[in-house]
Amino acid sequence: MVEYIRKSTFETVHFDGEVIILNTDNYTLTKLNETGGFCWSLLNESQSVESLRESIFRHFETENNNVQGDIEVFLEGLLECDLIKVID
C-alpha cells in the first residue's frame, strides 16, 4: 500500500477556513480548502489513500461515493506542488 507524508516541516497558517502552506524550500505559497487542510493536518504522519478516506468518513458527513478518487487527485496535486513524498 502506497503511503504519503509531508516532505518537510512547512509553516502552515489557518485563515478563514482555508489553510495556507509556506514552502521555504522552493519559495511557494499553496492554499487549500477546508477538507484539503484536514488531509494536510493528517499528513504530518504517513497516510495512505485508504487511511485518509476513513478519517474523512469519521470527520465529515458525506454521501459522495467518489471520496477515494477525490483524495487521489488531491494527493497527486500535493506531489506536483512538491509538498509531500511517497513512502515505499
Next chain:
Amino acid sequence: MKKISYVSPKILSHSPIRFET
C-alpha cells in the same frame, strides 16, 4: 456532534512567492 458537510479536498492556488529588493 453534527459532522461538517464534505466537499472535495482541493488545492485552491499554488504560486511562487515574489521577493522585492
